[in-house]
Amino acid sequence: MVGAKRGKWGRRAVELALIVALLLGLRAWQQRDLATGAAPELEGYLLDGTPVSLAEMRGAPVLVHFWAVWCPVCALEEDAVSAIARDHQVITVAMQSGDSGEVAAYLKExxxxxxxxxxxxxxxxxxxxxxxxxxxxxxxxxxxIRFTEVGYSTGIGLRVRLWMAGFV
Structure with missing residues (x-):
């Protein structure tokens, strides 16, 4: 009887290890092409016409966040990113979301x-x-670039990464 319980728990541990390995492999696959090292150039005009350049934001950590208006997972992060932008340097990039008027309407809505x-x-x-x-x-x-993430990130997770990037 004791051996049967031990076998059941051992099988569950193996199943859990396989799930964790699968998730870690999926995460690595999703991040395989992401930029690393020195951040690529990022400059242009924000929706309100303000010029922005990542090079001019040196001196403090920065969150660069890619999202889309059609992405349901992105919608889950929007409030957190908006709150972080009030306290930290943030540039978001609306990817394949239509013209600037459509993106601005989405933000307002x-x-x-x-x-x-x-x-x-x-x-x-x-x-x-x-x-x-x-x-x-x-x-x-x-x-x-100190931290990258593809997929859902919590607001606290992003804030912790920004805090840690200030000490590296």
Whole structure:
């Protein structure tokens, strides 16, 4: 009887290890093409016409967040990204989301307030190696990519990464 219980728990441990390995493999596959090291160039005009350049944001950590208006997972992160943008340097990139007017209407309709570069043709996404959204990059004050994530990230998780990037 004791051996049967031990066997059942051992089988569950193996199943759990396989699930964890599968998830880690999936995460590595999703992130395989993402930019690493020095952050690629990112400059342009925000939806409100304000010029923005990642190079001018040196000195403090930065969150670069790729998202899309059609992405349901991105919608789950929107409020957290908006809140983070009030306290930290943030550039978001609306990937393949239509023209600037459509993206601005989406932001207004959803009560979102974060800086957005529109990327209707995928120019920025290609430069950063982004093929799926949401995708987040946390840069240190020197412009080096310290953390990347594809898929859902919690607000606290992004804030912790920004905090850690300030010490690296």
């Amino acid at each position: 959803n009560g979102l307030d974060f800086p957005v570069l529109n990327d209707p043709d995928g120019l920025y996404a290609n430069r950063w190696g982004v093929s799926a959204v949401p995708a987040s990059f946390v840069l240190d004050g020197e412009g080096r």
